[in-house]
Amino acid sequence: MYEVRSLRTDAEREEAAALVQDRQRWLTMRGLPVPAQADIPALFRDPQTRPAGLFEDGRLLACMIPERDPGLGWGECPCLFLGRVHTLPDHPDDITRLITLWASDFAARLDLPLVRTEALARHALEAEPTAALLHRLIDMGWDVRGSGLGREGDRVVRLELAAEHGPGLSALIGCRVHEPQAAPDDRGSE
Template sequence: MYEMRTLCTDAERDEAAALVQDRQSWLTMRSLPVPARADVPALFRKPQAKPAGLFEDGVLLACMIPQRAPDLGWGSGPCLFLSCSHTLPERSDNTILLITLWASDFAARLDLPLVRAEALARQPLGVDPIAPFLLRLTDMGWAVRGSDTGQHEERVARLELIAERRSGLSALISCRVHEPQSSADSRTVA
């Protein structure tokens, strides 16, 4: 069974920061884009960011910072934005599929019509080293909405997924993620 939950303890947030560093090293060794921001691992240590993680039998497979309807500067209307998403190296494909299913369902339960995300892209999308990754994402239901400057002032591919309630998903992925809000208050969405 998989579990998506808000990272509430210092130990969980430290584990997420270490996963981000491992992923960045893995990307660097393969000459793939790595965030230029040096503080990305530190973002996961901040409790106020409300980072979330996907776990399998206690092992952290992925982490991200879910945000409700941030001002992205692209797309229109409310959305669930998955900021700073990172997966455990060598486990990406199945993990991304699980995140896709969860995010689509979670956004629908929040009455948000879309999920948006950004993937680093240094070159035109058709020739960028992430082109195969983007193709896998489109096979999972994501739409590529072009490329431009992203949330962290880096060139990104803009991604969008339609929110959809997925009955029975809780049998595969339990969810204990705090609802992303603009205020300091949050509640858990089950």
């Protein structure tokens, strides 16, 4: 059974920070883009960021920071924003598809119409490796909403996913995630 839950203990947050470091190392060794922000692992250690993780039988497969209406500067309506999504390197299961299913259902349960996220895109959207990633995400139901500077100043592709209740999804993916708070008004958002 899979479960997405808030990371509540220091040990869980430390495990997420280690996963982020492993993923960044894996990307670097393959010449793939890594966020310019220096200390993303520290964000996962900080309980104030309220990170969440995707677990399978107690094993952390992915971590992210869910937020409500973070003032992205793109997109018109309220959303669930998945920030700093990192997955376990070289894991054979389709972790991204599980996150997509969960996020769409979770946003619908929060009465939000959309899920948004940003993915690094240091290359043109039609160039590899970005094109392969986008093709995979589009196949899962994500829509590309252009590219530009992301929240941390990196060049990103902007993605949206319609919120949709997943009847019976709880039999596959349990959910014990706090209700995300609206992001602080430090970026000139509403």
